[in-house]
Amino acid sequence: MRRSRRLWGPTVVMTSLALALAACGGGSGSSAGAGETNPDGAVSVYGTEPQNALVPTNINDLGGTKAIQVMFATLVGFKGADAKPFNLMADSITTTDSKVYDIKIKQGWKFHDGTEVKAHNFIDAWNYGAYAPNGQLNTDFFSNIQGYKDVHPADENAKPATDKMSGLVQKSDYEFQVTLDAPFSVFDIKVGYQAFAPLPDAFFKDPKGFEQHPIGNGPMKFVSRTPNQDIKLTRFDDYKGDDKVHFKDLDIKIYSSQETAYQDLLSGRLDFMEALPPSAVAGGKYKADLGDRLVTGHLLEISTIAVPYYVPGYSNNLELRKAISLAIDRAQITKTVMNDTYVPADGYIAPGIPGARPGVCQFCKFDPAAAKEAFAKSGFKGKLTIASNADGGRKEPLTAACNSIKNTLGVECDFVPATDFGQWRSIVTGKKLTGMGRSDWSADYPSIEDFLNPIYKTGGSSNDSSYSNPQVDAILAQADATADKDAAVKLYQQAEDLVAKDLPSIPVWSEKGVAAKSKNLKSAALDFRRMPDYPSIEVLKK
Secondary structure, eight states: OOOOBBOOSTTOOOOOOOTTGGGTTOOOEEOOOSSOBOTTOEEEEEEOOOSSOSOGGGOOBHHHHHHHHHHOOOSEEEOTTTOOEEESSEEEEEESSSSEEEEEEOTTOBOTTSOBOOHHHHHHHHHHHHOGGGOOTTGGGGTTBTTHHHHSOSSTTSOOSOSSOTTEEEEETTEEEEEBSSOOTTHHHHTTSGGGOOOOHHHHHOHHHHHHSOOOOSSEEEEEEETTTEEEEEEOTTOOSTTOOBSSEEEEEEOSOHHHHHHHHHTTSOOEESSOOHHHHGGGHHHHHHGGGEEEOOOOEEEEEEOOTTSTTTTTOHHHHHHHHHTOOHHHHHHHTSTTSEEEOOSSSOTTSTTOOTTOOTTOSOOHHHHHHHHHHHTOOSOEEEEEESTTTTHHHHHHHHHHHHHHHOOOEEEEEESSHHHHHHHHHTTOOSSEEEOOEEOSSSOGGGGTHHHHSTTOTTOTTOOOOHHHHHHHHHHHTOOSHHHHHHHHHHHHHHHHHHOSEEEEEEEOOEEEEOTTEEEOOBOTTSSBOGGGOEEBOO
């Protein structure tokens, strides 16, 4: 996230961890098979149907991100294993006050249509993403750039004064300056998120045509997309980045069933899955199935259950949220249903992110007596529901959570399935939930800020609960404007403490990171976003 990136897999969600990852012990592992590699080989990976067209400012789900991530190169990249930031398209990003950033880009980089990437391609793309009438999902990522309010008024019915943010100024073909409303020490990392990717001139000439055939500047270029079937990409041989791929063709296969995908992987018809189905996880079966094809990683994600404030019966009912959270036996579910591939969560920041602390959520312990007491105070009548896409192994742990609530509180609780992740996210972003909903998040970039602003700030881009607390907003704004990184982290922690008291969403678990590769691959790794680390993939020569 963000979802940001909102995640699709077994109780997974959105984004962030990087600055201090070297100190967190992050990392991933994949046994490398013996044999000669085929640099022109083909790779297939598990996919889910994207919610929208493949435009970086309008994609924040994992299904779409899996294609966007390798089609576009941003100013900053993140190492797959530990999320360490590095300059990718940026030649330099400098600032003296964390408010005005001078950005120089590398020369000679090309879009897939052969046109050179220049400073105006970033400025135009960011203005497009921010401009309210364009209705882009990731618009909030640009909100601290000076002039955002002029292109995106707080009143959704107001007409923007302009379509260009005053904080973006082109200095030359390869240099531009960004002025923020206030100091923001995370900005030089935040620009590594996909929403900040450049767009070619061709996009602005024909946006609808672009949606049919997107043009990026990353290591792989678009070939075709067949809805609910696949997205095909091929290597861009003129790519100049350090994150080149070592194969030629990529097929992102869309599955409605993770079980089917897993069988395809075992039989060699699919090459990579970043998560395993419940049937493989049960009893640790996957260990015998996969052997040295098991891939482990260190993920920066958190799974929560959102309690929408706009749903009658749930809204403004803190005692109900407490009761639900206290009634979920996280330890038992992660052990028996998820087979120790997840760990219980008791905070809102993914473990491994600088500033993450254990035990922030005091209501995240299984306490049947306290749960019953809170439920009695809530006055809630009726049936509880938890909705989610049912594919990707989501159904089983959430059904178990419902059963735990039912057994503890004596209230009916049902899992409500959506057909796929795209439909699910449309329900959430359309504010059409009728009960609780899965709301997982995986880091877009390694910062505690990425786990708070998009999800818990009033009007945040991934605020699934429609949560609003002016005090939280004020502290987040203060943290955003604090140039000193350590001081900013302490303020973000204060905001997390307030969120934990309000419980707009209920933390449930965090994924350890278990993936699988086929016998066709010599090597493959899992990145911190729970996606294939494309540069690590090598294909065995047959």
